[in-house]
Amino acid sequence: MSLLTHLPRHRQLVCRQCLHNRRQALPLALSKRSITTKQDAEQIRRAEWETQARRIRSGAQKSMLTVLEERGFVKDVAGGRKALDWLLTEKRIGAYVGVDPTAPSLHVGHLLPLMALYWMYFYGFNTVTLFGGCTVQIGDPSGRKTARTRQGADVQAMNVQSIEAQLRKLWIHVKCLGIKHRYPIQTSADNHQKVLDNGSWLKGLTAVDLMKDLGSGMRLGAMLSRDSVRQRTESGDGMAISEFCYPLFQAYDWWHMYSQKGVQLQLGGSDQYGNICAGMDAVNHMRKLRRGENERQVDEDVLTATFGLTTPLLTTASGEKFGKSAGNAVWLDQTMMSSFDLYQYFLRTSDDDVERYLKLFTFIPIDYIYLVMEKQRKDAGKRVAQHLLAKEIVELAHGAASAKKAEVAHKEAFSDGTRTFSLSALRKTLSNGTIVDVPTSSNMIEPTESDRALKLTDYKRGFIAATQAPSTATDSSIDDVANSVVTIPSTLLRVGTFPRILHAAGLVASRNEGHKLIKSKGAYVVVPNSGTVENPHGLKWEQVPEGTSIDPNHYLVDWEALVVRSGKSKFQVCRIISEERFEAEGMTCPGWEDFKAKRAEQAAAGKDQ
Numbered sequence: 055m056s057l058l059t060h061l062p063r064h065r066q067l068v069c070r071q072c073l074h075n076r077r078q079a080l081p082l083a084l085s086k087r088s089i090t091t092k093q094d095a096e097q098i099r100r101a102e103w104e105t106q107a108r109r110i111r112s113g114a115q116k117s118m119l120t121v122l123e124e125r126g127f128v129k130d131v132a133g134g135r136k137a138l139d140w141l142l143t144e145k146r147i148g149a150y151v152g153v154d155p156t157a158p159s160l161h162v163g164h165l166l167p168l169m170a171l172y173w174m175y176f177y178g179f180n181t182v183t184l185f186g187g188c189t190v191q192i193g194d195p196s197g198r199k200t201a202r203t204r205q206g207a208d209v210q211a212m213n214v215q216s217i218e219a220q221l222r223k224l225w226i227h228v229k230c231l232g233i234k235h236r237y238p239i240q241t242s243a244d245n246h247q248k249v250l251d252n253g254s255w256l257k258g259l260t261a262v263d264l265m266k267d268l269g270s271g272m273r274l275g276a277m278l279s280r281d282s283v284r285q286r287t288e289s290g291d292g293m294a295i296s297e298f299c300y301p302l303f304q305a306y307d308w309w310h311m312y313s314q315k316g317v318q319l320q321l322g323g324s325d326q327y328g329n330i331c332a333g334m335d336a337v338n339h340m341r342k343l344r345r346g347e348n349e350r351q352v353d354e355d356v357l358t359a360t361f362g363l364t365t366p367l368l369t370t371a372s373g374e375k376f377g378k379s380a381g382n383a384v385w386l387d388q389t390m391m392s393s394f395d396l397y398q399y400f401l402r403t404s405d406d407d408v409e410r411y412l413k414l415f416t417f418i419p420i421d422y423i424y425l426v427m428e429k430q431r432k433d434a435g436k437r438v439a440q441h442l443l444a445k446e447i448v449e450l451a452h453g454a455a456s457a458k459k460a461e462v463a464h465k466e467a468f469s470d471g472t473r474t475f476s477l478s479a480l481r482k483t484l485s486n487g488t489i490v491d492v493p494t495s496s497n498m499i500e501p502t503e504s505d506r507a508l509k510l511t512d513y514k515r516g517f518i519a520a521t522q523a524p525s526t527a528t529d530s531s532i533d534d535v536a537n538s539v540v541t542i543p544s545t546l547l548r549v550g551t552f553p554r555i556l557h558a559a560g561l562v563a564s565r566n567e568g569h570k571l572i573k574s575k576g577a578y579v580v581v582p583n584s585g586t587v588e589n590p591h592g593l594k595w596e597q598v599p600e601g602t603s604i605d606p607n608h609y610l611v612d613w614e615a616l617v618v619r620s621g622k623s624k625f626q627v628c629r630i631i632s633e634e635r636f637e638a639e640g641m642t643c644p645g646w647e648d649f650k651a652k653r654a655e656q657a658a659a660g661k662d663q
């Protein structure tokens with residue numbers, strides 16, 4: 055906990071443990087009077103750090119790197135593991151994670167390096183989350199097989215604005231979670247935690263200066279041998295000079311923050327390894343050039359050296375890509391993915407993955423995670439670990455109030471394992487649920503010059519609609535439901551059309567797969583009026599019966615909703631509306647165009663006869 059020195063003395067809320075630590079850490083003279091001057095604060099910070107270092111050296115506390123490794127954050131360390139472990143114990147260095155605002159929101163994949171950085175914050179390091187207001191205009195080729203499509207200046211400006219706000223919001227939630235989990239955040243200093251835009255220094259940098267200083271120290275051989283460059287040249291697609299030079303800009307960021315803020319460590323996803331190594335070389339070169347430091351000092355002094363740390367690429371235990379829902383990214387922005395859906399995405403985590411995710415995506419102390427996992431193994435059906443994971447992530451991304459609401463909505467919806475579904479929860483979902491029309495074209499909806507006034511939220515909605523998997527997808531990797539409510543025209547509800555409905559609801563990738571799901575007894579539907587005396591509003595699930603004589607209309611709840619489920623917990627609430635309204639509002643759903651085409655064909659054939 056911080057010492058909250060700006061508050062009057064009686065409001066400095068410090069828990070007993072912190073008070074004890076603080077007394078131990080403070081030089082006697084300081085602990086007796088109130089802390090006022092900057093030097094005092096600095097002295098306390100130093101004393102706090104020294105106490106922590108002593109505890110780590112004596113084995114009473116785990117080192118920073120050990121914590122990161124134990125929780126699964128470390129794939130590669132550039133610069134040497136042992137040296138980094140030592141440095142992180144001895145010196146309160148600066149560390150940073152950068153993201154390019156290529157979309158209006160971060161997605162869960164971004165969280166990995168960010169979480170590692172947040173842990174460093176709890177340990178007292180000076181931390182920077184950087185957004186690439188300038189680098190996004192160039193486009194990082196790392197890990198990409200093709201060049202990015204160029205975005206309009208308006209789109210870019212909105213993305214930058216949105217990502218900056220999101221990074222700031224995440225920090226607020228991180229601090230709240232830190233307090234909740236009782237991490238002793240050390241006395242804050244000006245540079246303890248910052249959100250920076252690389253535009254603020256790259257914009258003023260001239261091309262000549264970049265090439266003269268930094269460019270002269272970067273070797274072509276190393277840059278050419280990078281995977282992203284090799285792949286493109288080998289595939290014949292080639293690469294633009296701008297993309298090829300991208301690492302120079304990222305390297306300059308680091309040099310800027312190294313020289314101004316003592317940032318010695320960069321964290322990033324595994325695709326950033328090349329950029330990070332290029333940055334380390336560049337910083338060394340600049341140190342020799344600008345500061346006139348001698349070669350040996352730069353190459354050998356660990357206390358001033360730079361290091362890189364990459365986080366692993368996440369896949370689920372069954373080998374699928376992590377962070378995709380129905381083929382789309384799992385966004386952290388609430389207007390692009392509701393708290394309900396984000397919660398549901400993580401609630402579906404398999405038992406094999408959940409422990410790993412709890413370590414990576416939550417700040418829950420590791421011993422508590424082990425306890426939860428014991429409980430989980432005893433009664434896996436309750437999914438305690440998954441609920442905990444889902445709630446913590448929503449709390450991190452959307453805040454505590456949203457997390458609580460999402461938890462209640464889910465627990466109510468599945469009040470008895472996955473067997474009952476309460477009417478009130480369903481009604482709530484129907485009234486809150488975002489109805490996202492799946493667009494007919496996969497073109498990005500980009501605001502034009504004349505659309506300058508377009509609000510950010512509208513833009514985000516447009517973005518999410520445009521980047522959804524196309525409605526006619528037959529991609530069998532669709533294993534998820536992205537929205538709380540989908541809208542389906544009543545025309546699709548005919549005797550024998552359950553496979554079509556499962557497809558329209560997004561639970562399966564085609565009508566054929568719908569058939570298969572029903573046949574394998576994996577499809578369920580909520581039965582209306584199935585409450586009991588004890589639980590009159592509870593709704594029960596029933597297996598969708600096989601056969602062509604089943605009428606989905608018999609399962610309509612409140613005459614407006616059909617709730618279908620695939621397997622254990624993948625469910626979808628479908629709002630049923632008339633075809634006229636569906637068409638008038640320009641909506642569509644998987645299989646709809648196909649259905650209409652067939653209907654027209656049949657009508658034409660009927661006329662011919």
Ligand SMILES: N[C@@H](Cc1ccc(O)cc1)C(=O)O
Binds near residue numbers: 304
């Ligand atoms: N290149 C990074 C983002 C980044 C930008 C600037 C930096 O200084 C660091 C990282 C990415 O695409 O993920």
